[in-house]
Amino acid sequence: MSRSTHITQPDTTAHDTAAVDTSQLYHAPLYADSFPTLRAADSAARPLSHAAIIQPVKGEPVTSRGHSLIHDTGAMSLLLAALFFLVVSYRTGYKYLENMGHNLLSVRRRESLFEDNTADETQILSALIGLTCTLEGLLGYQAIELFHPDLLSRLQQSVALHVLMLVGVALVFYLLQIVLLRLLGYVFSDRDSTRVWLDGFKASQALLGLLLFPVVALSLARPESVNYVLICATILYFCTRFAFICKGFRIFYSNLLSLVYFILYLCSVEIVPLAIVYGATISLCYYL
Numbered sequence: 123m124s125r126s127t128h129i130t131q132p133d134t135t136a137h138d139t140a141a142v143d144t145s146q147l148y149h150a151p152l153y154a155d156s157f158p159t160l161r162a163a164d165s166a167a168r169p170l171s172h173a174a175i176i177q178p179v180k181g182e183p184v185t186s187r188g189h190s191l192i193h194d195t196g197a198m199s200l201l202l203a204a205l206f207f208l209v210v211s212y213r214t215g216y217k218y219l220e221n222m223g224h225n226l227l228s229v230r231r232r233e234s235l236f237e238d239n240t241a242d243e244t245q246i247l248s249a250l251i252g253l254t255c256t257l258e259g260l261l262g263y264q265a266i267e268l269f270h271p272d273l274l275s276r277l278q279q280s281v282a283l284h285v286l287m288l289v290g291v292a293l294v295f296y297l298l299q300i301v302l303l304r305l306l307g308y309v310f311s312d313r314d315s316t317r318v319w320l321d322g323f324k325a326s327q328a329l330l331g332l333l334l335f336p337v338v339a340l341s342l343a344r345p346e347s348v349n350y351v352l353i354c355a356t357i358l359y360f361c362t363r364f365a366f367i368c369k370g371f372r373i374f375y376s377n378l379l380s381l382v383y384f385i386l387y388l389c390s391v392e393i394v395p396l397a398i399v400y401g402a403t404i405s406l407c408y409y410l
Contacts, residue, residue: 191260192342196282204256208249215246225325226365229318229372247328254331257338259289261355264341264348266407273407287406295399315373326366333358
C-alpha cells in the first residue's frame with residue numbers, strides 16, 4: 123500500500139467490534155454538589171436531649187497541704203546561708219567531723235600538746251552550731267504554730283522576723299550554756315576536765331544539727347507531717363543530750379557526794395533553763 127493511500131484512508135471501525143463509548147456513562151459524584159440547607163440539617167440532627175451524657179469521674183476530696191516555711195524567702199535565706207557557710211568551711215575543717223565521735227565520747231584529759239582546735243576546726247564548728255541554731259529556729263516556729271494556734275496570725279504576718287528571733291534565742295541559749303558550763307567546771311573541777319567536758323557539749327550540738335537537717339527538710343516538704351517531725355526532733359535532741367550527760371558523769375563522778383552534785387546539775391542546768399527559754403520565747407512571740 124502506498125503512502126498516499128494510507129493517509130487518505132478513513133479511520134473506520136466496524137460497529138460490532140467498536141468499544142463502548144464511556145463518555146456517555148454517568149458516574150455518581152463522590153461528594154455532594156452543595157451543602158444541605160439549614161432546615162434539612164436541623165431535621166437530620168438528633169436533639170441534644172438524646173445525646174449521651176458523660177458522667178464526671180469521682181476524685182478524692184480536696185485536702186489542704188497547710189502553711190509551709192519553704193514559701194517564705196527570708197526563712198529559706200537563713201537556711202541557705204547556714205548551709206553555704208558549712209560547705210565553705212568543710213574543705214579546711216573536715217578533720218573536726220572525723221574527730222566528732224572522739225570529742226563526744228572520749229574522757230581523756232589530754233593526748234597531745236598539739237590537741238587544741240585549730241582555726242579551721244573552729245570555723246567549721248561555728249558553721250555546724252549556726253546550722254543547729256537555724257534548724258532549731260525553724261522547728262520552734264512550727265512547734266509554736268502547732269501548739270499555740272492563737273499566735274498563728276501573728277506568726278504568719280512576719281514569718282522571717284519570727285524565725286530570725288527564734289534562731290537568735292537558740293544561739294543565745296547555746297552561748298549561755300557555754301558560760302554556765304565553764305563556771306561549773308571552774309568551781310567544781312580542773313581546767314583539763316572542763317575543756318574535755320566543753321568539747322563534748324560542742325560536739326553534741328554540732329552532731330544535732332547534722333541529724334536534724336533531714337528531719338527539717340521533711341517538715342518543709344510535707345507540712346502535714348509536722349507532728350511526727352517534732353517527735354523525731356525531740357528524740358534526737360534528748361539522744362545527743364544524753365550522750366553529753368553520760369560523758370559529764372564519767373568525768374566528774376568519784377564518790378556519792380559527787381553523785382548528789384550531778385543530780386543538782388541535771389535539775390539546774392538541763393531542766394530549768396529549758397523551761398525558762400520556752401516561756402521567754404512565747405512571750406517574745408506575743409510581743410512581736
